[in-house]
Amino acid sequence: MRSVAIALLIAGFAGGFLAARTVVQLDQVVRERFEGRLFRVPSRVLSAPTILYPGLDWKQIELQGTLQRLGYRDSASAERLALGRYAWAPHEVWIHRRAFEHPTRAEPARVLRLRLAGTVIEELHDADTGRELGAAFLEPELVGAYYGPDHEQRELVRVGDVPPHLIDAILAVEDQRFQSHRGIDFRRIGGALLANLRAGGIREGGSTLTQQLVKNFFLTPERSFQRKLQEAVMALLIEARYEKEAILEAYLNEIYLGQRGSTAIHGVGEAARFFFGKSVRDLALSESALIAAIIKSPNGLSPHADNPERTRKRRDLVLELMREQGRIDDVAFAEAQAEPLRVAKLTPEPREARYFLDALQRQLPEFYGTATLTTEGLQIYSTLDLRLQRAAARALSEELTRFEKGYPKLAPKGESRLEGCLIALRPQTGEVLALVGGRDYAKSQFDRCTQARRPAGSVFKPFVYAAALEPAEDGPTATLAAWVDDTPLEVSTPAGPWRPKNFDRENHGRVPLREALERSYNVATARLAQEVGIPRVADMAERLGIESPLAKVPSLAIGAADITPLELARAYATLANGGIRPHIRTFEDVVDPTAGTLERQPIEFERVLDGGTAYLVTSLLEGVVDRGTASALRTQGLVGPIAGKTGTSNDERDAWFVGYTPELVAVVWVGFDEPRSLGLASSAIALPVWGRFLREATGGRVRGAFLRPPDVEEIEIDPTSGAVALAGCPTRRVEYFLPGTEPATTCPGYGEPWRRDEPGEPNLLERIFDSWLERL
């Protein structure tokens, strides 16, 4: 008997000890979570804002689609237009734009009235004041986010930011005695037990908000007595340690409320954005009731699901409970119940910019590693233009699919399939406007625009011409009136003689410099590079923005160099930008919502080439588009100033097109990851992608002009001799010259050939005039 008592005592002691130890352990778990980082919040990347202004083509910028993606809802009438709504009439659009924060300024909510004339915004007004506006912003769009392994998205909220009717709605349906219980609501458990007995199965749960929080935070969904016991103990511990407000806030941010593709929507802040396209602060009563209604079954009761009537009934039940519990009066109840279910259009999470997100992350300082980006909830204001990004993704994907169908040689072979990339920059600022690193990010995260070095081929040639046209100490090697020899060439190298060949296997004799580039003659270009000197060619490429190592061999002239499309885009951007090399910029600001701006990336650039030489090269590259290997762009209906260059590497393994307008530079590369011949020239495969992208980006009509620096002279010359064309010269064309490089002869010729200007000598105009006077 005594030994039994002792055994019982020991067992009791051991049981008590184990229970106490378990409680202490659970307490530790609770404290670690509650007193550490409560939530991991993925950092979001936002696009550049859409700017509306009079004269803008609203169709071109896909205004309606943009509004829908931003969560704006269509309204039948502009009368008393609610926040976040727009009304579209035949000649007018009204937008009740929401307030939004930008790192440097706050944009207040505002009703915008746009008067339309055809596809153009004719006038833009602040509808409240009637004031005409020069420009107005829409919120930046979500480009994507850096998710952790759980792939959850949430927007953290403070209890003070949440409208009381949302808290009331949640408490009414989920835990009406939240303010009075200590973590477990025995009355509710009793009620649930009875209901379940009556129903013959588990129909109702008796969990409080605190228990739900414990379940989501700490435990698995498994249903067992042990898990239930743990849940109860932890709920009691949380209630003992923390204020009700802290528990409620944690719940409001944790609760699972649905799914956007593969991303889980957590918390009422994110749900307000997801379902209603607005801040939680701006929710109406009926909207709050809807959020509370779907907590029970976020996917089954989602307003985006197939059974809106079921969802509406559940919402009305929440409203009914709120009235019963005295949380709302009859009037509020009736008004909210009369509201139809209206939610923002379900837009898929943007996926076309995944390569850009990776490139942005690589450009961020080291501090912003994956751990930071997936947990800190930063807002990154990027440079991406989502409209251009979508156009780029479409152009690449659809055109490559078309080629695969049209050319059997390009059809996928096992794992190897045709790949490509497209990157677009704003040349003046180096801002990345679009970046598509491959056809399918899900299949391959390798970014061919920023990570793949491929043979440049003929897209390298403009660097040879830039080096030849740039004034050296003894003047430039060539002018645009020069001729170059396209006859067989042999260059001695340590590896033996090098004999470049043209694409068409022909030699073309003496050809004008322009034609040599417009037709992309290898031999003429290689000879020009020999005259200039390969080190100067390499130096020019490096100054313009090529960073990959360049072997100083004769074949460098025709593109024997492995470079990335990004480098190429930057180098051509320098030409488009008048010789000023921009730094690549993927973001403007990194903002911590609680601490403000952490990082700012300013616009930076440096002059690396005189504006005159850059203009001459641009003029050459305009010729490539107007008359040369890229003239198909003109037949595609593209109008306006465009400069560009095709490029095909050896055995047609890489197809390139690099082109620019005064405001945009874009590079397209097409090839296979495991190089093999495409069997097509770049003009047949890379050029169409570029052309399609530009047509979607600009509507086919390119704005602006390439500005000629004032010191570049425009002179009519005789193209056959390169002499200045006077009256009576049978052939003529306009050509451009740097100061002091004008032709020294005239057509028809008069007297002695002219030399270059010397100080004190008459200038070109004076000489022509003198010559004319002599004739009189």
Add this chain to the structure above:
Amino acid sequence: MRPAGTLAALFLAGIAAGCQLPRAPGGEPLHVSQQAGAGDPARRASLRLVLSGLDADAGGRSAEASSLYERALQVDPTNPYAWLALARQEVFEGDPERGLANLDKAEALLATDDAAAAHLAGIRAAGLRAVGRPAQAEPFLREARARAPEVWADGKLDAAELR
């Protein structure tokens, strides 16, 4: 000599001589607001954003101002006045090196605009002084003062003066 030919020659000579007349310095210096209605829709919208930026700058909200200048460049990256406003802000209130680079952009786009010459020279002078090159700054400051003495007497250009 034939009279018609002589007349034509004299006419052409007159044009040639006229082209070579040096422009007198001075005149009304550039105000961005004077340009507000000029150009295509994108340029006009961009100019309005520059003016808003200059207002923010004048009100001491320089971060907001630079953001508005960048938005102006988003709409029209070839707007010289946006580059000029950015250059002014960087030279006097931010990073003078960057300001000088922005000024190069503005200058490339405004090279034929005589009204802008005073500000281009003056901002360059201030930028060069700020980066420790006073000797190089001096001739630019002299030019700015000769062209717009009322603005550049103090060697500074306020946002309101540029507006």
